[in-house]
Amino acid sequence: MTARGTVRVERVVTSGTFSLDGDTFDVDNNVWLIGDDEEVLIVDAAHDARTIHEAVAGRHVTAIVCTHAHDDHIDAAAELSVLTGAPVLLHPGDNELWSLTHPGRKPDGELSDGRVLTVAGIELQVIHSPGHTWGSCSLHAPFLNAVFTGDTLFHGGPGATGRSYSDRPTIEASLRNRILTLPGGTVVHTGHGEDTTIAAERLNVPAV
Incomplete structure (x- = not known):
């Protein structure tokens, strides 16, 4: 497979809230568009479907990939899928x-390791x-020398744990091993x- 034209990564920052376990926080999210002048793949549909759709700028969207199912990463997924016609993909570990x-709406397809x-x-x-x-996934793009980690890895270390559906030893093992x-x-x-x-x-x- 040969890359077509100039493949690039574009960032769109959207703002909204994250709510879980009875708490709500204001957050800014990175939405990533990977592609060229003809088509793109979207990583995380956060907060504002129309702003993301504007950034797509008429290109064909191959998929809307959810790195995980916290509401701030998927709240715009259903609307963005309607606007673009693209399927929403999520690991089944995050279906709940x-x-x-x-x-009232299930993802259109499943992410799986590999x-x-x-x-x-x-x-x-x-x-x-x-x-x-439990269903968090990252996307490795060797051609771009890049990995899209969602909230699994940040500048400064592992993503947050301690809330429902999370576990500190598990995230550290994922980072060390994967x-x-x-x-x-x-x-x-x-x-x-x-x-x-x-x-x-x-x-x-941390090491083991």
Whole structure:
């Protein structure tokens, strides 16, 4: 498979709230568009479907990939799917969480460890990386020297645990065994905040 044209990563920042376990917080989310001038894949449909749709700018959307099912990452997924005609993909480990936000609509397809998604002539490999939630997944794009980690890995270390559907030892094991084994120069595009690299974050995840 050969990449077509200039494949690039675009970030759209949207704002809204995150609610779980009776608490609500204001948050800014990173929405990632991966593709070229003809088609894109969207990583996380956060808060504002119309702003994301504007960034798509008429391109064909191959899929809306949910890194996990916390409401701030999926609240715009159903509307964005209608606007773009693209399927919403989620790991089944997060179906219960998904149903809290979209009780009348199921995802259109399943993410699974090792599944390969394609867009604009490049491949993205799904890495099941549970811990922040049971169904959390990352997307590794070797062509772009990048990984999209949702809330599993941030600039500064692992994503949050301690709420429902999460577990600290599990997220640390996912990072040690699945994510931090990627090449050190791999750019980490996160669900919130700034980018980092695999090499930088190896220092921030405890050893066994």
